[in-house]
Amino acid sequence: MARNQYDERLTTLRTDIVLLAETVLERYEDAVDAMAAGDTRRADQIVRQDDEINSRYLALEQECTTLIARRQPVASELRLVTASFKILTDLERIADLAVNLAARTEYGTAELHDAIDIRTLGMTAGEMVATAVDAYETETSDACRAVATADNELDEDCETANKRLIRELIAERTTDGRDERELAATVDRTTRALLTVRDIERVGDHAVNIAARTLYMIDSDAELLY
Amino acid sequence: MPRNEYQSQLAELREDVVAMSETVAERLELGLTALETNDEELARTVIEGDDEINQLYLDLEQQCTDLIALQQPVAGDLRFIAASFKIITDLERIADLATNLGAYAETADNDVFPSVNIQEIGETTLMMLDSAMAAYAEEDRELCYTVNDRDDDLDEECEIASDTVVRELIEGEELGGEEIEPFMEDVSRLLLTIRDLERVGDHAVNIAARALYMIDNNDELIY
Numbered sequence: 001m002a003r004n005q006y007d008e009r010l011t012t013l014r015t016d017i018v019l020l021a022e023t024v025l026e027r028y029e030d031a032v033d034a035m036a037a038g039d040t041r042r043a044d045q046i047v048r049q050d051d052e053i054n055s056r057y058l059a060l061e062q063e064c065t066t067l068i069a070r071r072q073p074v075a076s077e078l079r080l081v082t083a084s085f086k087i088l089t090d091l092e093r094i095a096d097l098a099v100n101l102a103a104r105t106e107y108g109t110a111e112l113h114d115a116i117d118i119r120t121l122g123m124t125a126g127e128m129v130a131t132a133v134d135a136y137e138t139e140t141s142d143a144c145r146a147v148a149t150a151d152n153e154l155d156e157d158c159e160t161a162n163k164r165l166i167r168e169l170i171a172e173r174t175t176d177g178r179d180e181r182e183l184a185a186t187v188d189r190t191t192r193a194l195l196t197v198r199d200i201e202r203v204g205d206h207a208v209n210i211a212a213r214t215l216y217m218i219d220s221d222a223e224l225l226y
Numbered sequence: 227m228p229r230n231e232y233q234s235q236l237a238e239l240r241e242d243v244v245a246m247s248e249t250v251a252e253r254l255e256l257g258l259t260a261l262e263t264n265d266e267e268l269a270r271t272v273i274e275g276d277d278e279i280n281q282l283y284l285d286l287e288q289q290c291t292d293l294i295a296l297q298q299p300v301a302g303d304l305r306f307i308a309a310s311f312k313i314i315t316d317l318e319r320i321a322d323l324a325t326n327l328g329a330y331a332e333t334a335d336n337d338v339f340p341s342v343n344i345q346e347i348g349e350t351t352l353m354m355l356d357s358a359m360a361a362y363a364e365e366d367r368e369l370c371y372t373v374n375d376r377d378d379d380l381d382e383e384c385e386i387a388s389d390t391v392v393r394e395l396i397e398g399e400e401l402g403g404e405e406i407e408p409f410m411e412d413v414s415r416l417l418l419t420i421r422d423l424e425r426v427g428d429h430a431v432n433i434a435a436r437a438l439y440m441i442d443n444n445d446e447l448i449y
Contacts, residue, residue: 050449054448054449058445058448061308065294065304065308068291068294068295069294069295069298069299069300069304070298072295072296072298073295078291078295082287082291082311085308085311086315089312089315092449096449159414162414162417163410163414166395166410166413166414166417167406167410169392169395169396170395170398170401170406170409170410172395172396173395173396173397173398173399173400173401183393183396186392186396187389187392187393187396190392191385191388191389191392194388194392194417195388198421222280222284225280225284226276226280226318226322
């Protein structure tokens with residue numbers, strides 16, 4: 001493969017990954033929206049669209065390995081391709097988590113749980129993904145570190161949300177005359193809320209992975225990688 | 227480089243990845259034991275041991291990219307190296323989760339609800355990891371599916387555990403003012419433990435899915 005042709009393919013790879021990231025992020029934000037609004041029709045659509053993301057994901061992965069194998073890339077090129085290879089996995093997982101949220105909306109009611117604000121939590125994690133992908137596209141190391149910092153806050157917010165859910169249950173203890181059906185409904189509602197918080201927290205983790213890989217790509221700096 | 231040297235490099239990569247997985251499994255077991263026994267020293271050992279795994283991980287990653295760049299492997303070999311490259315990420319993440327268990331053992335009493343059997347869930351994850359790595363090492367496609375099926379059981383075990391926690395929370399006795407905060411800490415650590423073990427299972431499935439893709443070019447389990 002000629003030099004300029006190779007450069008072109010590297011540029012295309014990066015652009016394609018950013019485009020995939022945009023689709024994934026759109027799906028995820030849609031899923032958060034659908035969940036917060038109890039919009040099951042939109043949620044169903046998100047579940048059905050996952051195949052498209054999966055096939056784009058594998059095709060791009062193939063391109064990464066081809067680019068490494070076809071020509072011995074120099075250090076910085078190799079770091080770009082390996083970073084891309086790893087980042088793809090995180091994007092695909094974020095799409096899976098969007099599907100999780102959507103699937104949980106399917107049998108949901110309008111409000112998931114009034115003790116927590118799913119939209120704010122969810123959108124915070126989404127912004128982290130956007131920042132991380134932007135850092136990858138523009139090779140900005142500061143933005144990578146910003147994502148890691150934001151994740152500490154997100155983790156705290158998620159823990160606060162969890163504790164609020166737990167506290168509500170403890171408060172229930174004092175309620176008299178609770179029937180078994182009501183109890184089951186409370187258990188179900190709380191479990192779904194806990195799972196949703198967990199999924200959002202995971203989206204944040206994937207944003208950090210993307211940022212960590214990007215920082216490693218830019219500066220050969222493994223600081224955020226673990 | 228002569229062909230046979232290339233072959234032995236491939237074999238070495240496989241052995242090194244398997245060796246890494248054994249170290250990771252050991253850490254996971256220690257993390258579980260630290261939880262069970264509330265052994266803070268053991269917990270610290272697990273936490274401090276993570277640096278070693280991280281280094282191992284980056285070294286193996288280098289080994290993978292060197293092999294791809296220098297040998298320009300095709301088809302099956304390329305899939306094997308790419309699979310190894312992905313699998314080590316999952317192993318590194320499992321080690322991180324083992325570290326989490328160590329941290330929980332250090333800070334909380336994990337026996338708040340004896341009816342939740344963390345050790346049993348932990349056993350399931352260890353078995354899944356073991357099967358997934360055997361599938362990779364021996365190119366055993368059946369085992370890939372076994373791991374995937376097992377994950378459904380694990381998810382169910384975890385769901386039952388979470389439900390139990392939630393129910394115990396509602397049905398327990400009323401707490402005095404100063405009892406609430408430490409209790410909350412313990413409960414939220416317990417929920418995090420369940421979540422982390424479920425994640426270990428997910429990583430085992432990722433490994434199995436990659437192994438199947440490597441063996442048969444079959445992407446069925448990848449998503």
